[in-house]
Amino acid sequence: MKLAVFVSGRGSNLRAIYEHPAHGSSYRVEAVISDKAECGAFEIARSYSTPTYVCCEKREDGTRSFAPASAALKEREIDVVALAGFLKLVPPEILGAYRDRVFNVHPALLPSFGGAGMYGMRVHRAVFESGAKISGATIHLADEEYDRGPIVAQACVDIADADSPEEIARRVLEVEHRLYPETLARVAENNLSISDGRATLKP
Numbered sequence: 329m330k331l332a333v334f335v336s337g338r339g340s341n342l343r344a345i346y347e348h349p350a351h352g353s354s355y356r357v358e359a360v361i362s363d364k365a366e367c368g369a370f371e372i373a374r375s376y377s378t379p380t381y382v383c384c385e386k387r388e389d390g391t392r393s394f395a396p397a398s399a400a401l402k403e404r405e406i407d408v409v410a411l412a413g414f415l416k417l418v419p420p421e422i423l424g425a426y427r428d429r430v431f432n433v434h435p436a437l438l439p440s441f442g443g444a445g446m447y448g449m450r451v452h453r454a455v456f457e458s459g460a461k462i463s464g465a466t467i468h469l470a471d472e473e474y475d476r477g478p479i480v481a482q483a484c485v486d487i488a489d490a491d492s493p494e495e496i497a498r499r500v501l502e503v504e505h506r507l508y509p510e511t512l513a514r515v516a517e518n519n520l521s522i523s524d525g526r527a528t529l530k531p
């Protein structure tokens with residue numbers, strides 16, 4: 329399965345996707361695409377000799393064209409898109425071309441603690457302030473809204489004794505790094521089925 333990973337920041341999930349034994353057997357990262365001209369994730373991509381692309385360009389009216397991303401997906405013959413800390417909404421033309429093949433990782437147990445503006449440390453601060461005793465990671469199919477779309481996989485982490493949002497972030501990130509590559513490997517092995525808007529990963 330040829331994978332494109334969309335990123336905006338440091339790229340620790342991208343690294344986990346590379347480092348999983350499934351990379352090179354079940355899936356391979358063929359493109360790393362960012363809304364930033366440069367970011368930590370690009371450095372990781374270059375260390376694996378993966379081509380990097382800037383996904384979008386500003387039009388005169390201030391909106392963004394994702395034509396460069398669409399061209400990169402075509403050029404690299406991408407099968408599946410994995411959003412890994414990508415902070416923009418994926419536009420309808422890419423969601424349409426990759427129906428049920430655009431995945432996202434979110435650092436909380438959706439449908440709680442998601443939506444516009446809920447990313448990175450903001451999520452962990454909200455979880456900490458809520459007094460929740462568990463958090464976790466969610467892999468879901470992306471749609472036109474932030475953090476919506478059928479849930480594919482989740483893993484919990486005990487945060488009852490976590491004394492800061494930073495500690496929650498550390499524990500959740502560990503879970504993300506395991507769950508995302510494992511889920512992508514199972515997708516590559518054709519273990520995902522979708523019916524009536526529900527996604528099921530076969531055991």
Ligand code: GAR
Nearest residue numbers: 338339340341413433434435447448
């Ligand atoms: C990850 O924790 C990811 O779940 C989160 O951003 C971080 C990116 O880290 N994504 C969101 O909050 C999206 N709503 P990384 O660049 O080190 O993979």
